[in-house]
Amino acid sequence: MKTQGNTIFITGGSAGIGLSIAKAFLHLQNTVIVCGRDEQKLAQAQKTYPDLHTLRCDVTSNDDCNYAFQKITSEHEGLNILVNNAGIQFNYNLYEANAAPERIQQEIDTNFSSLAKLTSLFLPALMKQPEAAVVNVSSATGIVPKRNAAVYSATKAAVHSFSSVLRRQLANSTVRVFELFPPVVDTAMTRDRAGNKLSPDFVAGQLIRGMQQDTYEIPVGRARLLFLINRISPALAAQMIQRQS
Numbered sequence: 001m002k003t004q005g006n007t008i009f010i011t012g013g014s015a016g017i018g019l020s021i022a023k024a025f026l027h028l029q030n031t032v033i034v035c036g037r038d039e040q041k042l043a044q045a046q047k048t049y050p051d052l053h054t055l056r057c058d059v060t061s062n063d064d065c066n067y068a069f070q071k072i073t074s075e076h077e078g079l080n081i082l083v084n085n086a087g088i089q090f091n092y093n094l095y096e097a098n099a100a101p102e103r104i105q106q107e108i109d110t111n112f113s114s115l116a117k118l119t120s121l122f123l124p125a126l127m128k129q130p131e132a133a134v135v136n137v138s139s140a141t142g143i144v145p146k147r148n149a150a151v152y153s154a155t156k157a158a159v160h161s162f163s164s165v166l167r168r169q170l171a172n173s174t175v176r177v178f179e180l181f182p183p184v185v186d187t188a189m190t191r192d193r194a195g196n197k198l199s200p201d202f203v204a205g206q207l208i209r210g211m212q213q214d215t216y217e218i219p220v221g222r223a224r225l226l227f228l229i230n231r232i233s234p235a236l237a238a239q240m241i242q243r244q245s
């Protein structure tokens with residue numbers, strides 16, 4: 001699909017992978033709107049990239065999402081790409097005290113429920129456009145789950161299942177469905193982890209390339225090899241992801 005001249009809404013676009021995706025699309029002459037919860041992060045992003053449009057929206061709030069939808073579609077009639085990127089990750093074992101119900105709920109709401117709700121909210125508008133897309137930022141852990149991230153991995157497996165079905169439902173429409181599978185990326189989410197991390201700019205570049213080539217499932221970096229090994233030996237892939245994260 002074309003990656004110039006689009007109007008794009010990116011959730012969680014004030015930092016990390018979302019901001020790198022925003023930057024890459026701005027560079028290609030697209031109109032980009034990003035949201036996040038923290039006004040200061042949004043202001044900083046807007047200061048760094050003056051062409052960026054920002055909007056405060058907590059994707060776990062139905063009211064915030066409805067407001068964002070009304071505002072964006074009234075101000076940007078040509079909106080044709082939704083990037084569901086906002087996400088959080090908590091690392092713990094389920095038998096530990098910090099596996100509190102509130103944290104479990106927050107992870108599910110942010111990573112999956114909001115993605116499903118936002119997609120259904122925006123789809124009627126996207127389907128009116130001659131060319132449109134939903135981009136879901138998933139994770140390698142959605143295919144090969146990580147031992148200390150049971151809920152996070154499960155939310156990303158849900159994103160994968162959802163994306164596959166959505167793609168089939170929209171097969172005869174103008175809306176394409178892309179799913180991005182980053183490995184470990186150097187953002188605030190992985191701040192406490194050692195080891196090799198990909199740059200978020202590289203991940204954004206791979207997304208753009210995948211969209212240009214109409215590659216609907218886009219594994220990035222080591223996620224490619226991981227998925228290949230998972231087909232042959234899921235046990236070996238499970239060992240690999242423990243070592244990588």
Ligand SMILES: NC(=O)c1ccc[n+]([C@@H]2O[C@H](COP(=O)([O-])OP(=O)(O)OC[C@H]3O[C@@H](n4cnc5c(N)ncnc54)[C@H](OP(=O)(O)O)[C@@H]3O)[C@@H](O)[C@H]2O)c1
Pocket residue numbers: 011012013014015016017018035036037038039041057058059060085086087088089110137138139140181182183184185186187188189190
């Ligand atoms: N980093 C990795 O290694 C990695 C690997 C695979 C997949 N991913 C996925 O990539 C996506 C981006 O992750 P990242 O590493 O870039 O994380 P990040 O650096 O922590 O950035 C997360 C972004 O999401 C926003 N956000 C979080 N909760 C939100 C909410 N409820 N409503 C609206 N915005 C919200 C944050 O802004 P506020 O805090 O201001 O809301 C921020 O802009 C996530 O879906 C993550 O699961 C990351």
